[in-house]
Amino acid sequence: MWLAIFSLTLLGTLLGLALGLAAKRFHVEASSIVAEIEALMPGSNCGQCGFAGCPRAAAAIADGSAPVTVCPPGGKALAQMLAARLGISIDLTSVADEGPQIAIVAEDICIGCCRCSKVCPTDAIVGAAKQIHNVIREACTGCGNCIDRCPTEALLLQPLPVTVQHWVWPKPATVVIALAV
Amino acid sequence: MGIFEKIFRHHPPWGVHPDDHKLPAANAPLRSLPLPALLYVPMQQHVGSPARPVVLVGQHVLKGQLIAEAQGNVSAPVHAPTSGRISAIGEVTAPHPSGLAQLAITIAADGADTWCERLPVDDPFALAPEEIARRTAAAGVVGLGGATFPAAVKFNLGRRLKVNTLIVNGGECEPYLSSDDRIMRDRAAEVVDGLRIVMYAIGAREALVGIEDNKPQAIAAMRVAAAAFGNVQVRPVPARYPMGSDKQLIQTLTGKEVPADARAAEVGVLVHNVSTCAAVHRALRRGEPLVERIVTLNGGALTRPGNLLAPIGTPVVDLLRFAGVSGRPARLVLGGPMMGIVLPHARVPIVKGASGILAFDAAEAHVAEAGPCIRCGSCTRACPMGLLPLEMASRIGADDLAGAAGFGLSDCIGCGCCAYVCPSHIPLVQYFSYAKGELSARERSKLRNDATRRLAEERVARLEREAREKAAAAARRKAERDAAKAAAGAAARPLPVRIVKPASEAAT
Ligand code: SF4
Ligand code: SF4
Ligand code: SF4
Ligand code: SF4
Numbered sequence: 217m218w219l220a221i222f223s224l225t226l227l228g229t230l231l232g233l234a235l236g237l238a239a240k241r242f243h244v245e246a247s248s249i250v251a252e253i254e255a256l257m258p259g260s261n262c263g264q265c266g267f268a269g270c271p272r273a274a275a276a277i278a279d280g281s282a283p284v285t286v287c288p289p290g291g292k293a294l295a296q297m298l299a300a301r302l303g304i305s306i307d308l309t310s311v312a313d314e315g316p317q318i319a320i321v322a323e324d325i326c327i328g329c330c331r332c333s334k335v336c337p338t339d340a341i342v343g344a345a346k347q348i349h350n351v352i353r354e355a356c357t358g359c360g361n362c363i364d365r366c367p368t369e370a371l372l373l374q375p376l377p378v379t380v381q382h383w384v385w386p387k388p389a390t391v392v393i394a395l396a397v
Numbered sequence: 398m399g400i401f402e403k404i405f406r407h408h409p410p411w412g413v414h415p416d417d418h419k420l421p422a423a424n425a426p427l428r429s430l431p432l433p434a435l436l437y438v439p440m441q442q443h444v445g446s447p448a449r450p451v452v453l454v455g456q457h458v459l460k461g462q463l464i465a466e467a468q469g470n471v472s473a474p475v476h477a478p479t480s481g482r483i484s485a486i487g488e489v490t491a492p493h494p495s496g497l498a499q500l501a502i503t504i505a506a507d508g509a510d511t512w513c514e515r516l517p518v519d520d521p522f523a524l525a526p527e528e529i530a531r532r533t534a535a536a537g538v539v540g541l542g543g544a545t546f547p548a549a550v551k552f553n554l555g556r557r558l559k560v561n562t563l564i565v566n567g568g569e570c571e572p573y574l575s576s577d578d579r580i581m582r583d584r585a586a587e588v589v590d591g592l593r594i595v596m597y598a599i600g601a602r603e604a605l606v607g608i609e610d611n612k613p614q615a616i617a618a619m620r621v622a623a624a625a626f627g628n629v630q631v632r633p634v635p636a637r638y639p640m641g642s643d644k645q646l647i648q649t650l651t652g653k654e655v656p657a658d659a660r661a662a663e664v665g666v667l668v669h670n671v672s673t674c675a676a677v678h679r680a681l682r683r684g685e686p687l688v689e690r691i692v693t694l695n696g697g698a699l700t701r702p703g704n705l706l707a708p709i710g711t712p713v714v715d716l717l718r719f720a721g722v723s724g725r726p727a728r729l730v731l732g733g734p735m736m737g738i739v740l741p742h743a744r745v746p747i748v749k750g751a752s753g754i755l756a757f758d759a760a761e762a763h764v765a766e767a768g769p770c771i772r773c774g775s776c777t778r779a780c781p782m783g784l785l786p787l788e789m790a791s792r793i794g795a796d797d798l799a800g801a802a803g804f805g806l807s808d809c810i811g812c813g814c815c816a817y818v819c820p821s822h823i824p825l826v827q828y829f830s831y832a833k834g835e836l837s838a839r840e841r842s843k844l845r846n847d848a849t850r851r852l853a854e855e856r857v858a859r860l861e862r863e864a865r866e867k868a869a870a871a872a873r874r875k876a877e878r879d880a881a882k883a884a885a886g887a888a889a890r891p892l893p894v895r896i897v898k899p900a901s902e903a904a905t
Contacts (some may be wrong), residue, residue: 255844257846258849258850259845259846259849259850259854260441260849260850260852261853272849293838293839293842296796296839297839300799308796316842336856337853337856338849338852338853338856339852339856339859340852341405341853354845354848355848355849355852363492378495378497379495379497380441380491380493380495380497381441382838382841383493383494383495383497384832384834384835384838385494385827385830385831385834386829386831387768387793387831387835388824388827388828388831389767
């Protein structure tokens with residue numbers, strides 16, 4: 217019996233030691249990949265992904281508990297970049313991406329209560345008390361935080377208008393080139 | 398490569414030789430379009446930021462008057478193409494493959510076509526080169542070969558990089574087009590004077606005028622006009638598409654190869670189009686801004702093809718009517734058939750870079766159904782940039798844009814040679830346009846992300862600072878209140894028990 221106790225203790229100790237050493241030896245700089253992913257994220261901590269801010273979401277994406285498609289404001293483009301960084305392949309055709317969106321204020325019903333500008337993570341809403349508020353298009357990430365705050369429903373999310381400057385040629389039907397590989 | 402070309406190594410090893418379809422339009426004398434009733438002048442007719450309107454609806458403007466000013470470093474102003482009243486400032490369909498709307502100023506012509514005050518220069522060579530660049534910029538002159546890059550920006554670049562040779566591009570290699578041919582035949586003296594002004598402005602010592610050898614009349618006219626100037630040489634070049642592309646023309650004329658990702662000025666040459674040179678001549682010698690251009694009207698659906706002198710902002714439908722349309726054109730193209738853009742309809746205005754409007758009949762517009770790639774390698778042989786179109790396209794098809802970029806996607810000039818020769822009619826150029834657009838869109842979104850992240854960080858910092866300041870202010874007020882209270886208390890009843898109270902208050 218002593219032998220059994222002894223051998224099991226020894227086994228436990230050795231394996232524990234080996235595991236501990238391996239953990240040290242093969243320690244991945246986890247924070248570095250998380251930081252890298254975080255750098256790709258929009259960084260506005262809007263919380264639409266369900267995590268408390270971009271750093272948490274980045275950590276979840278890094279350890280695989282969240283898909284790369286988790287961030288709605290990042291859209292397809294972000295998912296693609298993340299997949300490339302993590303070396304995984306994703307099927308983007310299933311990702312619903314209505315394209316980038318921005319908030320707009322219906323100027324005739326804004327009462328200037330200032331509730332929206334307080335919650336915007338990028339300070340994209342300008343306006344003073346009892347004055348019409350407005351969204352700076354370039355700064356809005358379309359996170360939607362402001363939408364529910366408005367007592368008069370003056371805020372709406374709208375797709376970012378496509379302009380001549382931003383338009384991109386559509387991809388040709390893929391049937392042909394698939395055979396060229 | 399055909400056996401013929403192997404024996405007569407006359408043609409460059411790249412490119413294609415499409416049927417040029419230039420006649421009879423090129424031989425028809427230049428005509429002027431009767432003044433249209435309404436002109437729609439877009440604010441973005443050039444590479445760079447759009448111009449900003451400086452006129453109001455209802456205002457009366459004279460021909461040549463500034464109606465929109467340049468914004469930013471790379472931009473160009475826009476001038477009224479005729480005299481009349483500003484009837485609207487709003488969106489019209491842009492001459493752009495997307496068919497999207499774009500800001501434009503609408504002018505209702507008054508029919509008098511009265512010029513504003515012009516400030517001609519008798520001797521441009523007495524001005525400082527900087528002044529020539531300034532006047533060229535103020536006249537809204539952009540590259541008229543199709544690139545529409547603001548000409549003056551290129552002047553300054555050429556001066557800074559000490560360019561020795563000015564290459565004047567009279568290649569006009571696109572089939573169907575003959576507006577440059579026409580300007581060289583009819584206004585050779587203006588072109589030569591303009592190119593000498595450009596040489597002076599960029600500090601070049603010599604000028605080489607490259608003209609494809611399928612334009613003998615243009616070559617003859619330019620030789621006569623340039624005879625008096627020893628440093629201006631007219632050089633016929635083989636007619637081969639895309640000879641009119643900067644890098645190919647430079648290589649053919651000087652033997653110099655422009656490295657990938659480099660500008661022509663870095664190998665000591667600068668390219669300007671013949672029509673641009675003529676516009677520079679007008680801007681300086683006559684003080685006239687760029688308000689009109691020669692447009693080739695060609696294609697099987699037209700009864701009177703030819704070249705027309707038309708004000709900028711003329712609706713395409715007016716040009717077509719003048720050139721006589723037989724039936725309904727199957728396709729309208731702005732620019733050449735190889736690199737031009739398909740117009741959604743004819744209610745699109747012409748812009749500074751509009752070298753031609755092509756109205757194709759059904760036979761010309763026919764696009765063969767694309768089939769699978771047979772890996773024949775024709776596209777690779779035709780590519781003037783030495784790229785591997787099939788490799789790039791297959792990667793783009795599989796959404797591997799980085800892989801395509803690794804094959805030199807950024808060097809692709811979108812000339813269309815590969816798609817032209819492809820026996821399977823694969824729309825190769827559209828793959829490349831898509832991929833280039835998508836890559837730059839990603840780059841833009843990355844910049845945007847960086848900016849919003851900075852904003853978010855600044856907001857957090859601001860909130861912290863505000864909280865700190867609020868706390869500090871509260872503490873200060875409290876201290877003041879306590880001090881006042883203590884003082885009042887001390888004055889009223891100096892009891893030692895009282896002194897303890899402020900401390901307990903501060904602790905709460
Ligand atoms: S304006 Fe609204 S939608 Fe846009 S970033 Fe601010 S809170 Fe989000
Ligand atoms: S919350 Fe609505 S009403 Fe209040 S300031 Fe913002 S937009 Fe105006
Ligand atoms: S790959 Fe680009 S540069 Fe080469 S032939 Fe095709 S379009 Fe022209
Ligand atoms: S020319 Fe067309 S069929 Fe031939 S290799 Fe290129 S893409 Fe394939």
